[in-house]
Amino acid sequence: MSRLLWERTIISGAVMAAGTLWMFHRELTASASLEYARTVALSTMVIFQAFQAGNARTTSRSLLRISPFANRFLFLATAGAVTLHVAALYVPATRFALRVEPLRLETWVMIVAVASSILVAVEAHKAIRRRWPLGENVGASTQRA
Numbered sequence: 001m002s003r004l005l006w007e008r009t010i011i012s013g014a015v016m017a018a019g020t021l022w023m024f025h026r027e028l029t030a031s032a033s034l035e036y037a038r039t040v041a042l043s044t045m046v047i048f049q050a051f052q053a054g055n056a057r058t059t060s061r062s063l064l065r066i067s068p069f070a071n072r073f074l075f076l077a078t079a080g081a082v083t084l085h086v087a088a089l090y091v092p093a094t095r096f097a098l099r100v101e102p103l104r105l106e107t108w109v110m111i112v113a114v115a116s117s118i119l120v121a122v123e124a125h126k127a128i129r130r131r132w133p134l135g136e137n138v139g140a141s142t143q144r145a
Contacts, residue, residue, distance in 0.1 A: 003134055004059055008125060012055075015121045016048045019114045027107070039089065039100040040107060046085045047115035053078045055122040060130060062123060 001009070024041040028034065053074060054063055068075055088094040090102050103111075 004129060007129075008059070008122065011121055011125055012052060012118060015118050016045065016052070019048065019117055020044045023111065023114055026110075033101070035099060036101045036103075039103060040111065042100065043085065043089070043103060043108075044111050044115055046082060047111050048118055050078050050082050051115055051118045052122075055119065060126055062126060063119065064123075 020041050023044045024037050027037040027040045032040075054068060057063075057066060057071060057074070088098055089100050095101065
């Protein structure tokens with residue numbers, strides 16, 4: 001991996017870990033059950049990963065400059081994965097098998113808000129690296145996916 005990808009991996013991992021742990025702690029201290037807090041943490045990671053899939057399509061171009069439908073397969077696969085996750089939380093058989101609980105709407109809003117922080121963090125890193133490049137030849141890795 002190039003230095004740029006190491007940086008991006010560390011930044012993304014730190015943001016996702018902090019956001020997920022914060023959401024877990026928030027729900028657990030708000031007198032939610034342990035199962036609910038675990039479900040919130042899992043769902044937060046799922047939504048973080050959905051946002052990160054869009055971020056990872058290019059190492060340098062802003063996500064705002066690329067249509068989410070430019071890679072239709074990635075868009076459909078990500079939407080499908082999120083849909084399956086949400087369905088698993090609300091179908092009684094999968095809830096029981098996976099030991100998860102359905103989430104309240106206000107929890108989903110908070111999950112999306114926290115998980116969207118990955119978009120801000122990666123966009124900021126891309127902007128910094130566009131202004132101050134590493135000096136490495138990363139030409140092949142800057143292509144659109």
